[in-house]
Amino acid sequence: MAKRIDVSDLNIYYGNFLAVEGVNVSIEPRSITALIGPSGCGKSTFLRSINRMHEVIPGGRVEGKIVMDGQDLYGPDVDPVDVRRQIGMVFQRPNPFPTMSIYENVAAGIRLNAKKMKKSDLDDLVERSLRGANLWIEVKDRLNRPGAGLSGGQQQRLCIARAIAVEPDVLLMDEPASALDPISTLAIEDLMADLKERFTIVIVTHNMQQAARVSEQTGFFNLNGVGQPGRLIEFNPTEKIFSNPDEKATEDYISGRFG
Numbered sequence: 001m002a003k004r005i006d007v008s009d010l011n012i013y014y015g016n017f018l019a020v021e022g023v024n025v026s027i028e029p030r031s032i033t034a035l036i037g038p039s040g041c042g043k044s045t046f047l048r049s050i051n052r053m054h055e056v057i058p059g060g061r062v063e064g065k066i067v068m069d070g071q072d073l074y075g076p077d078v079d080p081v082d083v084r085r086q087i088g089m090v091f092q093r094p095n096p097f098p099t100m101s102i103y104e105n106v107a108a109g110i111r112l113n114a115k116k117m118k119k120s121d122l123d124d125l126v127e128r129s130l131r132g133a134n135l136w137i138e139v140k141d142r143l144n145r146p147g148a149g150l151s152g153g154q155q156q157r158l159c160i161a162r163a164i165a166v167e168p169d170v171l172l173m174d175e176p177a178s179a180l181d182p183i184s185t186l187a188i189e190d191l192m193a194d195l196k197e198r199f200t201i202v203i204v205t206h207n208m209q210q211a212a213r214v215s216e217q218t219g220f221f222n223l224n225g226v227g228q229p230g231r232l233i234e235f236n237p238t239e240k241i242f243s244n245p246d247e248k249a250t251e252d253y254i255s256g257r258f259g
């Protein structure tokens with residue numbers, strides 16, 4: 001079930017380095033939120049803080065609050081592993097488990113969550129997830145072949161199938177199409193449009209046409225200089241960001257004047 005995320009006064013550190021400062025934002029369920037901004041402004045860092053992947057990096061820590069449908073994700077009793085199950089992630093480079101079969105790649109997340117399931121139920125869930133990722137028709141006759149044998153675009157859809165198989169509430173995507181050709185990119189964008197009916201989606205992208213095509217809301221991150229923290233400068237409906245942004249820096253960035 002798609003959930004809403006409310007971020008307040010979030011600071012994100014790598015050791016003593018304050019990488020992202022003072023983020024306040026609400027991310028709506030059943031919609032796509034795009035994060036844009038120049039390299040190094042903290043988009044990926046912010047994304048990883050949402051599902052508590054940031055703290056896996058030594059010295060990685062946050063201050064502030066991230067609340068998902070009323071649940072404080074950094075609360076004292078919250079298990080980060082549980083948060084990562086509820087908030088799935090898809091990365092820039094497709095990363096299927098290379099020696100595992102297509103079927104096992106999708107089943108892997110479910111097995112990791114130690115859910116005991118009848119074979120027929122698992123079969124159904126694998127099929128449903130592959131259908132959900134628009135990949136079923138292409139792979140249904142070779143489910144037992146290695147995931148690494150698929151094209152890059154198919155591998156990325158396999159990773160999306162693996163992510164949705166555990167039925168998360170939120171999907172985080174860090175430049176999910178940047179390693180793909182234009183046709184595969186469009187397949188991923190079409191898929192995202194389907195997925196937003198069921199999930200809250202947050203995507204980091206360098207491709208502004210992509211942000212404009214797929215998202216309802218856009219956040220623009222910026223930084224004043226090397227060594228300075230990144231900040232969320234503007235968050236608005238995508239249409240407004242690309243036609244009449246509130247901030248001059250947003251306009252300069254989207255019109256290609258820097259970054």
Ligand SMILES: Nc1ncnc2c1ncn2[C@@H]1O[C@H](COP(=O)(O)OP(=O)(O)OP(=O)(O)O)[C@@H](O)[C@H]1O
Pocket residue numbers: 014019037038039040041042043044045046057227230
């Ligand atoms: N593992 C790390 N250890 C220390 N600093 C890091 C680490 N990862 C990122 N940083 C720093 O945090 C800041 C934000 O980086 P981040 O990768 O989040 O930016 P980004 O906006 O996603 O950049 P890009 O668009 O190039 O991917 C940068 O100054 C970066 O050097």
